[in-house]
Amino acid sequence: MKKIAIEVNGKKVSKEIQDHTTLSSLLRDILNLTGTHIGCDTSQCGACVVHVDGKSIKSCTALAVDLNGSKVTTIEGLASNGKLHPMQEAFKKMHGLQCGFCTPGMVMSAVDLLKNKKNPSDQEIRDWLEGNICRCTGYHNIVAAVKEAASKM
Amino acid sequence: MKTFNYHSAKDVKEASKLSSSNSAFLAGGMTTIPSMKLGLASYKDIIDIKRIKKLSGIKVSGKTVTIGATTKHSEVANSKDVKKAIPSLAALAEGIGDPQVRNRGTIGGSIANNDPAADYPSACIALDATIHTNNRSIDAEKFFRGMFETCLKSTEVIESIEFSIPQKSSYQKLPNPASRYAIVGVYVAKHKTGINVGVTGAKSCVYNDKDLAGVLTKNFSSSAIDSVKISSSGMNSDIHASSDYRANMVKAFAKKAVDAC
Numbered sequence: 001m002k003k004i005a006i007e008v009n010g011k012k013v014s015k016e017i018q019d020h021t022t023l024s025s026l027l028r029d030i031l032n033l034t035g036t037h038i039g040c041d042t043s044q045c046g047a048c049v050v051h052v053d054g055k056s057i058k059s060c061t062a063l064a065v066d067l068n069g070s071k072v073t074t075i076e077g078l079a080s081n082g083k084l085h086p087m088q089e090a091f092k093k094m095h096g097l098q099c100g101f102c103t104p105g106m107v108m109s110a111v112d113l114l115k116n117k118k119n120p121s122d123q124e125i126r127d128w129l130e131g132n133i134c135r136c137t138g139y140h141n142i143v144a145a146v147k148e149a150a151s152k153m
Numbered sequence: 154m155k156t157f158n159y160h161s162a163k164d165v166k167e168a169s170k171l172s173s174s175n176s177a178f179l180a181g182g183m184t185t186i187p188s189m190k191l192g193l194a195s196y197k198d199i200i201d202i203k204r205i206k207k208l209s210g211i212k213v214s215g216k217t218v219t220i221g222a223t224t225k226h227s228e229v230a231n232s233k234d235v236k237k238a239i240p241s242l243a244a245l246a247e248g249i250g251d252p253q254v255r256n257r258g259t260i261g262g263s264i265a266n267n268d269p270a271a272d273y274p275s276a277c278i279a280l281d282a283t284i285h286t287n288n289r290s291i292d293a294e295k296f297f298r299g300m301f302e303t304c305l306k307s308t309e310v311i312e313s314i315e316f317s318i319p320q321k322s323s324y325q326k327l328p329n330p331a332s333r334y335a336i337v338g339v340y341v342a343k344h345k346t347g348i349n350v351g352v353t354g355a356k357s358c359v360y361n362d363k364d365l366a367g368v369l370t371k372n373f374s375s376s377a378i379d380s381v382k383i384s385s386s387g388m389n390s391d392i393h394a395s396s397d398y399r400a401n402m403v404k405a406f407a408k409k410a411v412d413a414c
Contacts (some may be wrong), residue, residue: 019159042187061186065159092171131251
């Protein structure tokens with residue numbers, strides 16, 4: 001067991017965890033933040049993408065213990081004062097989801113893209129979302145949603 | 154995932170001291186963690202080397218680019234210095250996996266793992282790399298031994314990889330559409346001292362294709378490759394591509410790489 005102190009969505013969290021606890025497991029099982037989904041659990045599908053110190057990573061493939069001192073943002077941390085983040089609004093408006101399982105990861109990944117590129121092209125969006133797999137939408141409306149969000153942000 | 158004891162080493166000496174035949178060094182963890190989850194690997198001790206500052210960073214001198222072992226793929230891909238000195242190396246890093254893998258995965262982890270379809274080993278071969286560890290310096294040609302096998306000892310830590318800056322170079326790959334691992338990847342580099350053609354994905358281990366290098370030494374053009382017959386003997390054959398297909402792709406992507414040089 002190891003003690004870690006991290007910041008999750010602006011709140012300081014201090015927990016005693018097992019050495020092999022992944023970040024996704026810490027978020028879901030210990031902190032009850034179940035918006036972060038676990039799909040493949042081996043870093044291919046991207047449903048578990050969160051931000052650590054401002055960069056998107058796959059939380060299923062990061063040990064919580066090695067993130068001691070980090071700042072983590074999950075899908076639950078995007079909305080502020082009850083108002084959805086522009087990326088969440090855009091996914092809703094453009095029908096960028098069907099079953100919704102991949103959506104938290106898609107949104108977190110897309111938010112990271114717009115941090116680095118304000119107005120990405122369709123190809124740049126598709127390349128960036130390489131690590132996020134969706135089995136419903138065929139991606140078309142996801143790309144449209146990211147473009148819509150880019151125009152609003 | 155089976156449990157283990159996690160250690161965060163403060164320096165290379167401590168990391169080496171903590172290691173044993175039942176331990177693994179952890180950098181990005183992009184292979185180690187999924188392998189442990191799938192039951193393909195288990196260790197008593199995991200020794201995290203990410204917080205050792207000296208192992209990260211990029212330095213360019215006159216003739217070489219030296220990249221610290223825990224430098225992330227995204228740092229290599231976005232480095233102005235690498236883009237200027239060896240643009241093909243920055244492009245290779247940009248093509249690994251996906252953005253989240255590039256934000257965690259490291260160059261040292263990639264070559265220590267020596268996946269037969271990984272990108273970086275071909276760069277080490279093509280760019281005459283020297284792998285510096287905590288107790289020796291190893292030529293890339295001697296470093297990669299076989300499938301997932303290198304000449305590293307269990308207590309040996311890779312500190313940095315030193316690449317020779319070529320006159321011109323290009324890496325071209327046929328990526329697996331799901332994983333972006335190379336079904337076949339060919340790295341062509343022309344140095345003052347000679348030409349290397351690093352091939353990954355095709356066989357059980359990365360190799361320098363001496364036949365292609367020989368032909369290109371006489372005539373550095375893609376048409377010169379037309380006359381080379383690439384044997385499919387010893388090439389991988391799986392659901393993604395047969396050995397004959399891979400042999401043909403080595404030729405096709407070598408031509409592409411020469412044209413892009």
